[in-house]
Amino acid sequence: MKKHLPVAIYNLLVASRSQNTAVITPLGNNPFTIPAHFKASPGGLGKAFCLLTREGFATQEKGFKGSGFLTGLPTITFPNTERLLSHLNLDRTHIESDPKSDCLILKDVKKRPIKIKSKKKAAPYRKATEELQKRMRTHKWTYQDSEGITHIIPNEALKVKRVFNNGSFNQGGRFYFPAQNIEKGCRKTILIDGYPTEELDFVAMHLHMAYHLEGKQYQGEDPYCIPDYEDHRELIKTIAQCCLNCENLGQVKRAVREYHPKAKHVSEAVEAFLAQHKTINLLNHDGLALQHLDSKVVTQILSLTDVPFLPIHDSFIIPSHQQGEFLEAMVLAYVLVMKSSSPYTTKDSSAVIRRERDRKVLYPAAQGIKVINNVMSAGSTVVSTVDASGATVSRTAGYVQ
16 A cells, blocks of 8 residues: 555646546456556555545546446546645645656557657657647646636646557657646636637548548538438547547447447447448548647648647637638648648638637638648748738748658
């Protein structure tokens, strides 16, 4: 117990840096429900979490097993943040992870961290990671929680890491940092240097990438709109992600049922979704390879604009008054990475980017197509935008490896 207690406390401290973040807690010896990094000593660590819970430093929600779950859910432990920090005489801003830890994490096929042997291969990924972190940390970010209390996002919550998988820098590579865990409802209250923000996102990014990788364009308006399932958008989005991350149809259906155990007609919904997208083979695509591509889009955006942003994989929180320049950078970044004649459709590139809040189309289609054609024909182009002060800013857009 003595050697496990500090590990449990550290995990709770890390979880306390963000709202509603919990620790997956092993209470038994079932190898299917114990996270890999806990398997070496499951019993002692589970007892340590239980002790902290009894002493009021945490609360636990017990796992359960239902018909929709293959192995059951593990118990999760939430930190009683104020009591924990008060007892240790700390505040949130003092919760630091190891400052010497690498910003790049490479995992093997069993999801175990492994040593990065080639510094040369890692260099561009490390550079982009450090650049994003530096850009975010040079600004003051605040948000309001569900009770209306304003919080400053500390630098530790903007500590960026990238996770690569299967021993390859071509698998995964997304940018992760604790501030991404701010509740979606609270993200709209985020201010940057006191200015309001917008959250802009690529619509159905991985689905469109799958089409473009096969040299095709999706011809409809909304790839998540499936006949007879218009009122089940979240289910359809889950089906899309499962199709892009599972190896066969049986795995897709089982995975969807795990995410939506109360959903009816899952099998029929999966078949309807695949029928809607029958012009491509969704099950042949690799979700981790698609994650690598969306991380390259973020890297490309860093080279195209100086606008500060908080990336949440395929969406971006930016200053409202700079959305014009940033939207243009989003479109160009996608084109340069995917080498597609248009991000989504040649008929109307305004379908590419919409507001997260009201789905209103923001990007002018004609201007978007003109810029895209210039990039594709010349390989690079000079992009001119107007900043908040009214000054014209020009930069050359080209593909970043």
